[in-house]
Amino acid sequence: MQPLDMSQIIDLDRYPFHQPESQRLKSLMARGKSALEREALFSLEGFLRPEVIGSMAKELAQLVPRATRYEARRVAYLEREPAFGENHPHNQEHACSYHQILNYQIANDSRLRQIYYWQPLTDFLGKLCGYDSFFRSDCPHLALTAKVAGHGDTDGWHYDTNDVVFSLLLQAPEAGGEFEYAPHVRSETDERYDAVEAVLADPDRLAARPPMAVGNLTVFKGDLSLHRVTPVEGARRRIVALFSYDRQPGMTFAQGYIEELQSRLPDQAAKAG
Ligand SMILES: O=C(O)CCC(=O)C(=O)O
Ligand SMILES: [Fe+2]
Numbered sequence: 487m488q489p490l491d492m493s494q495i496i497d498l499d500r501y502p503f504h505q506p507e508s509q510r511l512k513s514l515m516a517r518g519k520s521a522l523e524r525e526a527l528f529s530l531e532g533f534l535r536p537e538v539i540g541s542m543a544k545e546l547a548q549l550v551p552r553a554t555r556y557e558a559r560r561v562a563y564l565e566r567e568p569a570f571g572e573n574h575p576h577n578q579e580h581a582c583s584y585h586q587i588l589n590y591q592i593a594n595d596s597r598l599r600q601i602y603y604w605q606p607l608t609d610f611l612g613k614l615c616g617y618d619s620f621f622r623s624d625c626p627h628l629a630l631t632a633k634v635a636g637h638g639d640t641d642g643w644h645y646d647t648n649d650v651v652f653s654l655l656l657q658a659p660e661a662g663g664e665f666e667y668a669p670h671v672r673s674e675t676d677e678r679y680d681a682v683e684a685v686l687a688d689p690d691r692l693a694a695r696p697p698m699a700v701g702n703l704t705v706f707k708g709d710l711s712l713h714r715v716t717p718v719e720g721a722r723r724r725i726v727a728l729f730s731y732d733r734q735p736g737m738t739f740a741q742g743y744i745e746e747l748q749s750r751l752p753d754q755a756a757k758a759g
Contacts, residue, residue, distance in 0.1 A: 487593070487595045487596065487597070489595070490538070490597065490600075490632045492504075492516040492600070492601075492604060494535060494537075494538070495534065495535060495538050495597055495600065495601060496533060496535065496601065496604075496607075497532055497533060498532070498536065499533055500532060501514065501530060501533060501729070502572040502608040503505075503604075503607050503609075503610045504606045506522060506606070506609065506610070507611075511610070514530075515610070515613060515614060518530075518614045518693070519614060519616070520707065522615070522705065522707060524669075525669050525694075525696075525709075526667070526670060526706065526707040526711040527667070527669070527704065527705065527706045527711075528614070528704070528705040529697070529698070529702050529703075529704050529705075530636075530702060530704075530705070531559060531701075531702050532698065532699075532701055532702070533654070533701060533702055533703035534654070534701040534703075534757055535701075536595045536701060538597055538651040539656060539657075539700055541597070542596075542597050542656050542727075543645050543656040543657040543725050545596055545597075545598075545664055546587055546592075546598075546632045546634065546656065546725050546727070547591070547594070547634070547657075547717070547723065547725065549587045550585050550619050550630075550634050550723075551752065552586070552587075552591055552751070552752065553585040553586055553587045553588070553591070553634065553751075553752075554585065554586045554587075554588065554747045554748070554750045554751050555583075555585055555603075555750050556582060556583065556585070556586055556747070556750060557582070557750075557753075558581075558582050558583075558642070559580065559581055559582070559642075560577055560579065560580060560582050560642055560644065561574075561576065561577055561578065561580070562578070562580065562642070562643045562644045562682070562712060563576055563644075563645065564647060569737075570713070574679070575679050575682045575683040575686055576677075576679065578643075578681075578686060579642075579673040580642025580644070580714065581642050582640065582641055582642045583635075583638070583640060584633045584634060584635040584639045584640075584641060584647050585633070585634040585635075585636075585639075585757065586631055586633050586634075586635075586747065587631060587632040587634065588627045588628065588631060588633070588747065589625060589626055589628055589629045589630045589631055589633070589657055590626050590627065592630055592631075596632065598632075598654075599630060601654075602622065602629075602630045602729050603622070608609060608620065608621075608622060608731065611652060611705065612731070613656070614648070615650050615705075617733050618733075619733050619734075619735075620731055620732075620733060620738075621731060621732055621733075621734065621735045621737065622729075622730070622731055623662045623730035623731060623732055623737045623738065623739075624735070624736045624737060624738055625730065625737065625738040625739050626738075627739065627744050627748075628730060628739045628744070628747075629730050630690055630727070630728070630729060631727070631728050631730075632656075632725060632726060632727045632728065632729070632736070633724075633725075633726050633728065634723050634724070634725050635663055635715065635718045635723060635724040635725075636718060636723045636731070637718055637719060637720060637721065638717055638718065639663075639717065639718050639724075640714070640715055640716060640717040641714055641715035642714055643685075643686060643712055643714045643715065644708075644713065645672070645708060645709055645710070645711070645712060645713075646708030646709055647709070648708075648709070648732075649707060649709050649728070650705065650706065650707050650708070650709075650731075651706050651708055651728060651729075651730075652703065652705055652706075652725065652728070652729040652730075652731070653703070653704045653706065653707075653726050653727065653728050653729075654698070654701075654702070654703050654704075654723075654724045654728075654729070655698050655700050655701070655702055655704070655725075655726050656700060656701075656726065656727060657693075657700060657722065657723060657724060658700050658722075658724060658727040659718040659719065659720055659722050659723060659724045660696075660701070660717050660719060660720030660721070660722050661718075661719040661720055662717050662718045662719035662720075663715060663716060663717070663718040663719075663724035664695050664698075664715065664716045665695065665696065665698050665704075665712075665713065665714075665715055666689055666693040666694070666695050666713060666714055666715075667693055667694060667696075667706075667708075667711050667712065667713035668681070668685045668689075668692055668693045668694070668711060668713070669711045670710050670711055671685060671687055671711060671712045672710050672712075673710065674710070679706070681682065682712060689714075693712075700725040716726065718733060721744065
């Protein structure tokens, strides 16, 4: 792939990550921190230069035949809670289906990886989250990944098990595929199941749909904010790249989960991987 300077990939006029002392970046940091505190979400609109979006989406679309096909019904939490009944909001199942492209399937010279490895961006995101230390994940499978959702695919209601997710929307579907969330629906100490039940019953009223345009970078704290991606409609797929970081160096994801993803790879990709 033709190497490009970072200023041709990211709009550094608007987001000068390489100039952390500039007034522009300081005010972005302040806005971001307050948005995360208030709304658990901060969107950097027009993060990508429009010229590169199409080729980045195409590169990922071409990898779909080798990707993991995830299809499951999942509860919104890490595990079911047998002490609660089947109809309890904790045990309510939500459909999930999408293709997921794994880190090692993304080329070393891809623009996506160039962005992920760019230290000024990592530094900015770490400070934005208020973390003293902040590292890119070392996971060969999930450090940098992409989810690709076709007609009918969806990511069911859930909380994330990590503190924060960074996503980059590269292709939007014709309809559906909208990110919906209920900010701070639970707290560190209170599951607030009544509020969860209300959101599940009436998301149109109780969940927000932040505008997520192609080329935006979204910072989302999903550990306390219930969220989902609504089913995609139409032929054009939804493509989102996901960046993973951790407060500890050398972070890798749980081996059990990796094995589950590997078991869902198409045969050829499993042999090659
Ligand atoms: O696809 C998205 O925009 C969000 C995906 C998500 O919630 C997740 O990967 O945990
Ligand atoms: Fe999530």
